Amino acid sequence: MTNKNLFKQFPEKSEFFQTSDGSVFFNKTDAKNWAKELKDGVVNVITKNDSEETKEAKKGVKSDGTPNKEELMAYYNSLTGKTLPKNIGLAKLQERIAEAEEMVKNSEADKLTNDSENEDLTNENEENNETKD
DSSP states (O other): OHHHHHHHHTTOOSSSEEEESEEEESHHHHHHHHHTTTTSOOOEEETTTHHHHHHHHTTTBTSOOOOEEEHHHHHHHHHHHHOOOOTTHHHHHHHHHHHHHHHHHHHHHHHHHHHHHHHHHHHHHHHHHHHOO
């Protein structure tokens, strides 16, 4: 569900809290408790004025606007399951995150395509079995 849809569905809310696994909560404490069970423990705040692009840009940014390298490292790990060296530069880290996000996006698209193809094959097999009976 997109931010826009969240606020359409719950217009009385001015903010939501989203964990790195995509779970969304009304209450910050609930989100933090859920995040404790995740690898990175990250909770992002989604406000009514945030667009998807704004939310993405805020990932790994401290409240003073400076990059939070630790959160960015955790986010990369949540995307890939891999750990980068601690001495990686911020620019390189952000580059790796962009690559990982693109890979995730492409793999989700491939999965949808494969699921659709598998469903077509299943339907075809069922039709063939019906004609044999």
